[in-house]
Amino acid sequence: MSRKVAELEGVVKRYESGEDELTVLSGVDFGVERGEFVTVMGPSGCGKTTMLNILGLLDEPTEGTVRLDGKDATDLTEKERTLARRESIGFVFQDFYLIPTLTAEENVDVPTAFSGGSGGRARELLETVGLGDRVDHYPDELSGGQKQRVALARSLVNSPGVLLADEPTGNLDKETSDSVLDEIRRICDDGVGVVAVTHDEKLTEYSDRDVRLDEGEVRRTGKVTE
């Protein structure tokens, strides 16, 4: 029945380090639909990045089910996960993570480069995010906001069904973050499901729905509320 493009059901994530056991997520139910912009808020260390990584098939849940486009993606092999990420998921990381040896355009092209290239889409995306005059610049020749926009363009080059953004405005001033958020909103209106993890209340001005990942005190249940 689900129109959800990405979905977590009863997801538990535990880390074991020696004797200690740390439960970061203890039964998360969460989903995002196409064209929906959801923010996930919560205190630092509550497990937001962890949840996003599981949703994006970068990490595996200890228990529970991950669905992508309605299909169970919990038990995919490493290769299948990689292909699924390439086909249907876009990532914007907490720290841009651009490749320093590649130009802006080449960075945007990375997800598709090994499967035939994006056929000019990389350049178009850079123009869309207002960096049409910076395509041949290397990351160290770009400002923080420009890097973030390159990272955003990279997350879209594979035309993903869902965009997972970790602190997309974390390092940006007000003006730049406004332009980045406008861009994300526009992407969302084109039918992409967006999950943005943030501390920044401002994102709620752009979102359709906001949830809190609330661990309560220390190492307790992560709970999704509406």
Next chain:
Amino acid sequence: MTRKLSPAVLMACRNLLRNRIRSALACFGIVIGVIAIASLGILGFTLQAGFMENMGDVANQIEVTPATGGDGMGFGGATDDTLSEREVRDVRQSAVGASVVPVRQDTVDIEYGDMSTTRTAYSVSEPNVLFEAEDGRLPAQMSSGVLVGNTLADTMDANVGSTMTVDGDSYRVVGVLEEVPWTAPVNPNFGIVVPENELRDEEYSSVVVEERSADSAEATAERIDETLNRRDDVVDVQESSDLIENIQEQQRLLTMFLIAVGSISLFVAGVSILNVMLMSTVERREEIGVLRAVGVRRTSVMKVLLTESVLLGIVGGAVGLVLSVGIGAVINHFMLGDAFLVFQPGNVRYLATAMGFAVGISLVSGAYPAWKAANEKPVEALRG
């Protein structure tokens, strides 16, 4: 990304250029390794080629000499240090079709100009079978005059047409011989060749048989041995090709040894590539994590990293190759008198081996770091 270059090659090149000094040093190790293998190989091959150039034309000769050692008490056969007429006849019968040249030899006193010396004189019926003339002519049948060995002629400054006194008798110098390789059965470089029956010693010291080829020489040598030594060891049969093969075998071993020594330096170069690749993948842990996170497959990541290490091998190998050809040209110039002989197939084989080894070892060295980096979980790499 640039259409012309595959993304793996593009990324590999950029990564190598990021730390130029480190890449250059890793290449340098390969350069040295390739030079070591290629130039030692070329040196060995050139030694062999130089040897064959001098010795090759006696490979079809057989020397039959009186048997040494063995049953000294035996009756019958002439187990002294000469060969009888009958034995020479037997050799002739066993070597039909080949040139059979019985040789006598004796020590003589030579006077020439104001020099006098004691040397070995050989007398052979057909000197033109065994020797070549550097100066003058070689008679098919020698009836008068003497031929002077190459080294002796140099020492005495002997010329064709002058007169030489041998054991008190005067002879005309009719020819100066070309240098004879030391593997030849009869070696008059330091002596002279006189007409038949001019020596006091009437007995033959040896018989030289010249066959058409080294192969038929082997068969003939066997036949002589079977015929003459049927009952008793009367003669020793020595093929020049045996001696030559022995020496060649030793030279081959020497070459192999030289190459093995050279290979050690390539192994060291391989270790340095391994080290460089390990360092660089650790430094780029996050970058590689990002590649994996955005959907670049493990095999593609490995391709990038292997391309990097192989590029180190190829570049280092190519530079090493160019330098090796230069070194080989110098070796060939001085040892064989022709620098271009470095492009002989035998040398090219060593150049190719060195290059192949360089690329191979860089591939092997890159494999572990590439595999390790590609298989790291992207979440862990990104968490730092």
